[in-house]
Amino acid sequence: MAEALISVLLEQLASIVFEHTKQAVTLILNAEEDVHSFRSNLEAIQAVLEDAEKKQVTEARVRDWLQKLNDVSYEMDDVLDEWNTEILKQQVEEGKKKVCFPTPSNCFCFGQVNKAIHHHNIATRIKKLNEKLTVITAEREMYGFYQSTIGGHDDQQLIQRQKTSSLVDIAKIFGRDEEKEMLLSKLLRESSQEGERFLVIPIVGMGGMGKTTLTQLVFNNEKVIAHFHKKVWVCVSDPFDEIKIARAIIESLDKKETQISSNELETLLLCIMSHVENKKFLLVLDDVWTEDQRQWESLKLPEILQTCAEGSTILVTTRKEGVAKMMRATSNMIHLDKLSDVDCLALFNSFAFLDREEDEANGFGVIGEEIVKKCKGLPLAAKTLGSLVWYKEKKEEWQDVLNSKIWELEEVEQQVFRPLLLSYYDLAPEVKMCLLYCAIFPKDYVLRKDNLIELWMSQNYLFFFEGKDVKLL
Numbered sequence: 001m002a003e004a005l006i007s008v009l010l011e012q013l014a015s016i017v018f019e020h021t022k023q024a025v026t027l028i029l030n031a032e033e034d035v036h037s038f039r040s041n042l043e044a045i046q047a048v049l050e051d052a053e054k055k056q057v058t059e060a061r062v063r064d065w066l067q068k069l070n071d072v073s074y075e076m077d078d079v080l081d082e083w084n085t086e087i088l089k090q091q092v093e094e095g096k097k098k099v100c101f102p103t104p105s106n107c108f109c110f111g112q113v114n115k116a117i118h119h120h121n122i123a124t125r126i127k128k129l130n131e132k133l134t135v136i137t138a139e140r141e142m143y144g145f146y147q148s149t150i151g152g153h154d155d156q157q158l159i160q161r162q163k164t165s166s167l168v169d170i171a172k173i174f175g176r177d178e179e180k181e182m183l184l185s186k187l188l189r190e191s192s193q194e195g196e197r198f199l200v201i202p203i204v205g206m207g208g209m210g211k212t213t214l215t216q217l218v219f220n221n222e223k224v225i226a227h228f229h230k231k232v233w234v235c236v237s238d239p240f241d242e243i244k245i246a247r248a249i250i251e252s253l254d255k256k257e258t259q260i261s262s263n264e265l266e267t268l269l270l271c272i273m274s275h276v277e278n279k280k281f282l283l284v285l286d287d288v289w290t291e292d293q294r295q296w297e298s299l300k301l302p303e304i305l306q307t308c309a310e311g312s313t314i315l316v317t318t319r320k321e322g323v324a325k326m327m328r329a330t331s332n333m334i335h336l337d338k339l340s341d342v343d344c345l346a347l348f349n350s351f352a353f354l355d356r357e358e359d360e361a362n363g364f365g366v367i368g369e370e371i372v373k374k375c376k377g378l379p380l381a382a383k384t385l386g387s388l389v390w391y392k393e394k395k396e397e398w399q400d401v402l403n404s405k406i407w408e409l410e411e412v413e414q415q416v417f418r419p420l421l422l423s424y425y426d427l428a429p430e431v432k433m434c435l436l437y438c439a440i441f442p443k444d445y446v447l448r449k450d451n452l453i454e455l456w457m458s459q460n461y462l463f464f465f466e467g468k469d470v471k472l473l
Helices: 004-029 031-055 060-098 105-143 178-185 213-217 221-228 243-251 255-259 263-278 291-298 300-305 319-324 341-352 357-361 365-371 379-390 394-402 410-426 429-440 449-458 461-465
Strands: 196-202 232-235 281-288 312-318
Touching: 031 060, 060 105, 060 312, 105 221, 178 196, 178 213, 178 221, 178 312, 196 213, 196 300, 196 319, 213 232, 213 281, 213 312, 221 300, 221 461, 232 243, 243 263, 243 291, 300 312, 312 319, 341 365, 341 379, 365 379, 365 394, 379 394, 429 461, 449 461
Parallel strands: 196 312, 232 281, 281 312
Antiparallel strands: none
């Protein structure tokens, strides 16, 4: 929350205050120095906010620090609204003076006194808020936050993204039959209907929906194994590192090449081409996040696959539809939605009743059905909760899980909540602000698009999208 709020507040300080320096700052005694100091403090805090937002999940003292930061930021937001109102009032008054409306002298003096008092109050509030923020800025040193760098992140400090492989336990897969058949049909085609030598197939869905599992299933399918001469699985994740990806492809194609020393991308790409030329090649890029067209083009995978046998395929899993658009592959996109109630229950039971089938008929199954309803068709949640209750041997313990605030359980937080946070952290600050605003609505509230946009407009959120290519709805 703080990251989005501060990003917006910094833009307000720039757009509201400094565009009207001659008109406004001179009217508010000594405010300019405090505003500059406030902005500098915000920028210093902004550098560590990414780490702070993640640490607050498990550290109460960091949550308290962020709450103080939020409180001061909201207060400053209110003050800036008042300041902007004063700017508008001054512009209106100057317009009236130009048309020479007669004003009684006593009214003029009284109005000027009131204005001076109001301006002094604004300046005083800014000074007090800057003093509070200075203390909060100094306190950040207590928490050992890492400082994010311009142009990227230290991926060792990010929430750990689990690395994937092509191996899969087929016995633990439920549902997805329709998606599996659709994907196999595309992979096993003899020729492309569009006349292209290769396909790019994106599998798109939110975190925990089973994109990787579905891909593992088809990757190890006997027909797929027989159909392709070469198959490679690469976990891409974030950041998108072209050299690292190219090396991983080479190492998978030829175990003897694991000691290749070159860091020249061109050399690595030529090495890949030498291994797959005139062969039917299947490349899986799992967990792709980047929507940067330049990064995708630098890897030159389409050019490499042009040299492969017809029917070669790049299979991509991603949470972001923008990745499919970047790869110009929306026509072959496969969306993964939630599991059906039946499949979600079967998945839950496979973990919850492992080696203890008799419990299902002794009242545990009824409670399990209610727990599964909380999963909302999310496979990762079903597996996590199934594993959680497997350790619990009493029905009362299962009932406690059912009645608890399920998303606050430590086991669920680690395996479900954090992966979903990755999608949140990837949003632009302006979009985070709009998303977090929706927290004012009660659970299961039916949101109406036009009404929500009007509410965002009333908060001036959409002002910060000017000149930016961001899609909200």
